Amino acid sequence: LKRFDEMQRIRQVLHDPEIVLCYTSKPPPPEVFSNRMARTLYSTIDGERSIAEILLHVHGSEYPVYKFLFELHRNGYVEIAASKPLEPIVDSGPGSSRLDGSARRSFEAVAELRVVEELAPKAIRCSATKTAPMETRLAEARGLMTEGQIEFALDILDQLFRENPNDDSLRRLTAEAEAAFVDRAYRHYLPPNKIPVLVTPIDQLEATKISPPDFFLLSRIDGAWDVKSIIQIAPIREVDALRTLKRLREAGTIRLIDPPAGA
Numbered sequence: 001l002k003r004f005d006e007m008q009r010i011r012q013v014l015h016d017p018e019i020v021l022c023y024t025s026k027p028p029p030p031e032v033f034s035n036r037m038a039r040t041l042y043s044t045i046d047g048e049r050s051i052a053e054i055l056l057h058v059h060g061s062e063y064p065v066y067k068f069l070f071e072l073h074r075n076g077y078v079e080i081a082a083s084k085p086l087e088p089i090v091d092s093g094p095g096s097s098r099l100d101g102s103a104r105r106s107f108e109a110v111a112e113l114r115v116v117e118e119l120a121p122k123a124i125r126c127s128a129t130k131t132a133p134m135e136t137r138l139a140e141a142r143g144l145m146t147e148g149q150i151e152f153a154l155d156i157l158d159q160l161f162r163e164n165p166n167d168d169s170l171r172r173l174t175a176e177a178e179a180a181f182v183d184r185a186y187r188h189y190l191p192p193n194k195i196p197v198l199v200t201p202i203d204q205l206e207a208t209k210i211s212p213p214d215f216f217l218l219s220r221i222d223g224a225w226d227v228k229s230i231i232q233i234a235p236i237r238e239v240d241a242l243r244t245l246k247r248l249r250e251a252g253t254i255r256l257i258d259p260p261a262g263a
Helices: 002-013 036-043 051-058 062-074 101-110 113-127 134-147 150-163 168-189 212-219 227-233 238-250
Strands: 021-023 078-080 195-198 254-257
Touching: 002 062, 021 062, 036 051, 036 062, 051 062, 051 168, 062 078, 134 150, 134 168, 150 168, 150 238, 168 238, 195 227, 212 238, 227 238, 238 254
Parallel strands: none
Antiparallel strands: 021 078, 195 254
8 A cells, every 4th residue: 555655646746657857957966876776777867768768778667666766856856858847846955965864765775676676576476376365366456557567467367367267357357457558568668660670689599488479479570560560460469469579678689660761
């Protein structure tokens, strides 16, 4: 509940993943530069990248990234690049490099960002074991969807659906989560007109780590077909193909380029 309430507060300010942040004249405190992940995250703010692009760039989980960006904004170190940028909630004064308690905790939490990213999926899988009541796992999935953690919610719902394929309420919630992910994927992660290209040739990838869906999608990436065309011929569901392509992009196996002019 605490994380849910905090995400609700953050979403009141950072309400759209297409928001672009830029630096203010107020320099950040040394704590921001004393941690590698904090430095990386701070350096991605360039007045052009959206929050969705920052998430993709750092391979980050939404909650810790949003929280860090929110604290930067709240303390006046960044602002929304818009005609009427939102005013920081807290401002310690021009040029101040002193952090209040909540901001310091948020900056320190970034030091554990990689740990959070690595353990979050595992923790969710553990909490969604078959021993937990179905309603408990459904509530967890709904909470994750509210926080914007759609893929983690889908992990739970997929498991539940395999166990209860005839449950109508579960089917509806799964369809809702899948539709939300497909919409987000096309808008932020995998624009349908973008063309995937291989960063690493297939024959240089470890064969044991390539699943059949991975191999099929990778084999169709020829530098000419766009995302939508590849999805349409994939012998798997749209949501599964998009999740696979998103994972391959985040792993650095593929990248996206613009289509040729006039195409």
